[in-house]
Amino acid sequence: MRVLVTGSSGFLGHAVVAELADRGHEVVALVRPGRPVPPGVVDAVVGDVRDVDSLRSPVSAVEAVCHLAALVRVRESLTDPVRHWRTNTGGTLALLTALAEAGAAGGPRRLVLASTCAVYGVPGGQPIDEDTPEVPVNAYGGSKLAADRAAADLAATGSVGAISLRSFNLAGAARGRPDPDPSRLVPAVLAARTGRTAALTINGDGSAVRDFVHVEDMADAFALAVAACAPGRWRAYTVGSGRRSSVRDVVDTAARVTGGAVPLAYRRAAPEPPELVADHSRITRELGWEPRRSDLPRILRDGWEAHQRWYPVEK
Numbered sequence: 001m002r003v004l005v006t007g008s009s010g011f012l013g014h015a016v017v018a019e020l021a022d023r024g025h026e027v028v029a030l031v032r033p034g035r036p037v038p039p040g041v042v043d044a045v046v047g048d049v050r051d052v053d054s055l056r057s058p059v060s061a062v063e064a065v066c067h068l069a070a071l072v073r074v075r076e077s078l079t080d081p082v083r084h085w086r087t088n089t090g091g092t093l094a095l096l097t098a099l100a101e102a103g104a105a106g107g108p109r110r111l112v113l114a115s116t117c118a119v120y121g122v123p124g125g126q127p128i129d130e131d132t133p134e135v136p137v138n139a140y141g142g143s144k145l146a147a148d149r150a151a152a153d154l155a156a157t158g159s160v161g162a163i164s165l166r167s168f169n170l171a172g173a174a175r176g177r178p179d180p181d182p183s184r185l186v187p188a189v190l191a192a193r194t195g196r197t198a199a200l201t202i203n204g205d206g207s208a209v210r211d212f213v214h215v216e217d218m219a220d221a222f223a224l225a226v227a228a229c230a231p232g233r234w235r236a237y238t239v240g241s242g243r244r245s246s247v248r249d250v251v252d253t254a255a256r257v258t259g260g261a262v263p264l265a266y267r268r269a270a271p272e273p274p275e276l277v278a279d280h281s282r283i284t285r286e287l288g289w290e291p292r293r294s295d296l297p298r299i300l301r302d303g304w305e306a307h308q309r310w311y312p313v314e315k
Contacts, residue, residue, distance in 0.1 A: 001025050001026070001063045001064055001110075001226065002025070002026040002028065002061070002062045002063050002064070003020055003025045003026070003027050003028065003062060003063070003064045003065070003066060003226060004028045004029075004030060004045075004058050004059060004062040004064070004065045004066070005017055005020070005027055005028070005029055005030065005041075005065075005066045005068060006030045006049050006065065006066070006067050006068055006069035006091075006095070007030075007049075007067070007068030007069030007070065007114070008027075008029035008030060008031060008037075008038050008041070008068070009029070009031050009032075009035040009036050009037065009038060010068060010069075011170065011174055011177070011179045011180065011181065011215060012068055012114065012170060012174070012215055012218060012219070013029075013038060013068050014038045014174040014175060014177050015174035015175060015215045015216050015218065015219035016066055016068065016218075016219045016222045016223075017029060017038045017039075017040045017041060018038070018039070018040050018174070018175045018219065019216070019219035019220060019222065019223045020040075020066070020219075020222070020223055020226070021040035021041070022040075023223050025223075025226070026042045027040060027041045027042060028041060028042065028043045028044070028045060028058060028061070028062055029041040029043070029044045029045070030044075030045050030047050030049065030055075030058060030069070031044055031045070031046055031047075032046070032047075032048060033046055045057075045058045049067075049069040049087075049091035049094060049095060050086065050087060050090050050091045050094055051094060052094040052095075052097045052098055055094055055095055055097075055098040056098045056101065056102075059095070059098040059099055059101075059102050059109070060098075060101075060102045060105065060106070062109075063109065063110060064109065064110035064111070064112070064226050064229065065095065065099065065109065065110070065111050065112070066112045066114075066222050066226065067092065067095055067111060067112065067113045067114060068114045069087075069091055070087060070088045070091070070114065070144070071083065071084050071087045071088060071140070072116070072140065073140070073181075073183055074118065074138055074140045074141075075183070077138050077139035077140035077143070078138055078139065081138075081139030084139040084140055084143045085139060085142075085143045085146075087143075088140070088143035088144055088146075088147055089143045089144075089146045089147050089150070092113070092146075092147035092150060092151065093147075093150055095111075096111075096150055096151060096154050096160075099111060099154065099159070099160050100154060100157075100159055100160070103159030103160055104159065109159070109160050109161075110160070110161050110162075110226060110229035111151060111155075111160050111161070111162040111163070111229065112162070112163050112164075112165065112222055112225040112226055112229065113147060113148065113151055113162065113163070113164045113165065114165060114167065114222075115144050115145075115147070115148050115164040115165055115166040115167070115236070116140070116141065116144050116166055116167060117166050117167065117168050117211075117238065117240070117276060117278065118136055118138065118140050118141030118144060119134050119136050119141050119144055119145040119148065119166060120132045120133070120134060120135065120136070120141075120166075121134075121135040121136050121137040121141060122135075122137055122273045123135075126275050126276070126277050127211075127242065127277040127278055127279035128238055128240075128276065128277065128278055128279060129238055129278075129279035129281065129282065130166075130236050130237065130238055130282055132238075148164045148234075148236065151164065151234060152164075152234035155231075155232060155233055155234035156232070156234070157232075158231055158232040159231075160229075160231065161229035161230045161231045161232065161233055161234075162229065162233075162234045162235075163225040163228065163229055163234070163235050163236075163237065164234070164235075164236045164237070165218070165221050165222065165225060165237055165239050165283075166236060166237065166238050166239060167213060167218055167221075167239045167240065168210070168211040168212070168213050168239065168240035168241070168276065168277075168278050169184070169185070169186075169210050169211060169212045169213065169240075170184075170212075170213060170214075170215045170218055171184070171185075171186040171187075171212045171213070171214065171215065171299045171300075171303060172186075172214040172215050172216065172293065172294075172298070172299040172302045172303050173215070173216075173302040173303050173305065173306035173307075174215045174216065174219075175216070176305075176306050176309065177306060177310075178190070178303055178306035178307045178310050178311075179215070179303065182197070185210070185247065185250055186212070186250065186254075186299065186300065186303050187303070187307075188200055189250055189251060189254045189262055189300075190254065190258075190300075190303055190304060190307045191307075191311075192262050192263050192264075193254060193258050193260060193262050193263075193304075194307060194308070194311050196311055198263065198265075199263040199264055199265040200251065200262055200263065200264055200265070201264075201265045201266070201267055202247055202251075202264060202265070202266050202267070203247075203267060203268070203269050203270045203272065204266075204268070204269025204270075205248075205266075205269070206246060206247035206248040206251065207246050207247070207248065207274070208246060208247055208272055208273070208274060208275070209244050209245065209246050209274065209275040209276070209277065210245060210246075210247075210275075210276055210277075211240040211241055211242065211243060211244070211245070211276060211277045211278045212241060212243070212245055212250075212294065212296060212299055213239060213240050213241050213278075213291055213294045214241075214291070214293035214294045214298065214299050214302070216293055217241075217289075217290075217291045217292060217293050217294050218239060220289060220292075221237070221239050221283065221287070221289050224283075224287040224288065224289055225237070225287065228286070228287055235286075237280075237282055237283035237286075237287070237289075238278050238279060238280060238282065238283070239278065239280060239283055239289070240277065240278025240280055240291070240294075241278065241280075241291040241294035241295070242277065242278055242279065242280055242291070243277075243291075243294065243295065243296065244275070244277050245296050249296065250296065250300070251264065253296045253297055253300050254300050254304070256297075257297055257300045257301050257304055258300075258304050
């Protein structure tokens with residue numbers, strides 16, 4: 001199958017491109033000007049996901065799209081919400097326009113969206129599954145939920161089959177490439193450990209619990225979802241490991257895996273959900289997905305090995 005991947009130059013994009021290529025798909029990368037093209041693609045197209053004119057030609061030449069391009073920093077969505085709505089929702093609407101036109105010309109297409117557990121907001125109960133009420137509390141979650149709903153509405157017309165993968169905290173390494181985003185916990189821990197930053201700053205006492213999923217397990221979910229898309233149907237899947245890991249757990253595990261302490265600093269606790277953990281029963285039952293690499297030691301070991309290759313350890 002020929003598959004277009006938007007956001008292909010990102011952390012998740014590298015993993016998804018590699019996994020699709022390994023499974024025999026012909027991968028076309030959509031990249032913004034100046035961004036690197038990941039290995040494993042058969043073609044690369046320079047374009048902007050918010051510009052429907054740059055999407056029409058590549059979309060018409062493929063059978064499926066994995067839509068990863070988005071802004072993903074929750075705190076930035078609080079200070080610049082319009083930018084998140086323009087990219088996350090507006091970019092998806094531009095893509096859906098191109099998909100609808102392509103479907104009208106040559107039959108149904110497949111679409112897999114990178115969504116997020118942020119669409120559920122701060123649920124009262126844990127773990128989170130697909131029946132959890134969708135009550136986002138920031139522009140990031142709201143803009144991604146709007147994108148999901150737009151995809152569901154287009155699927156209902158029969159012109160596309162769509163799946164939204166609602167991921168938790170991506171971490172680890174993408175085929176030896178570390179996560180470059182210092183706003184996420186695992187790369188922040190490793191940056192402090194290597195001396196690239198003075199210390200890891202912890203909000204409060206480090207008791208907040210999160211669900212970490214290995215980026216290569218997430219790539220597996222995309223490959224399975226591409227195969228499972230059915231015209232006229234939209235389906236959402238909650239994708240996480242189901243394992244509870246506090247900030248302190250991540251720090252302590254990193255110290256064991258790397259053989260050295262992570263320097264820490266503390267600040268007053270910021271408002272945040274005390275716990276976010278996935279119930280991945282549906283995607284396991286329906287698509288056969290398993291979080292095979294998503295135990296915390298494996299995530300940190302892969303991230304640490306990749307981090308050391310990309311960034312030297314300060315003595």
